[in-house]
Structures are given as C-alpha cells and as structure tokens.
Amino acid sequence: MVDLNTCACIYRTLREAQNAQAGLAEKLVSGKLGKQQFVDQEAIVTRKKNECRDKIAAITSFLQSM
Numbered sequence: 001m002v003d004l005n006t007c008a009c010i011y012r013t014l015r016e017a018q019n020a021q022a023g024l025a026e027k028l029v030s031g032k033l034g035k036q037q038f039v040d041q042e043a044i045v046t047r048k049k050n051e052c053r054d055k056i057a058a059i060t061s062f063l064q065s066m
Helices: 004-030 035-064
Strands: none
Touching: 004 035
C-alpha cells in the first residue's frame, strides 16, 4: 500500500535536493565554492535525487499494477 505521507516525504526530499543543487551552482559561479567542493557536494545531491526518482518509479509501477 502507498502511504501519502511517504509520497510527501519523497517529494519534499527531492525538492530540497533540487534547491541545494541550485544553491551549489550559485556558490560556484560567485566564487564562494571551489570546483572540487562543488563536484563532491553535487555528487551527494545527485545521489539523493536519484534515490527519490527510484522511489517514485517504484510507487508508479506499484500503482500501475493495481
């Protein structure tokens, strides 16, 4: 069964990751963040986004199978 609270949590986590990624890009462009720091932190954010997308795909697949 799909819990709406779980869906909301996944959405919130994905949105936070997107905002963090945008913030990292702004810091890189403004020179407040070094290139290697950006690459390292973006890898973490990208991993979180991919985990959220995988969870969303699993929920979608589950709902389509009903």
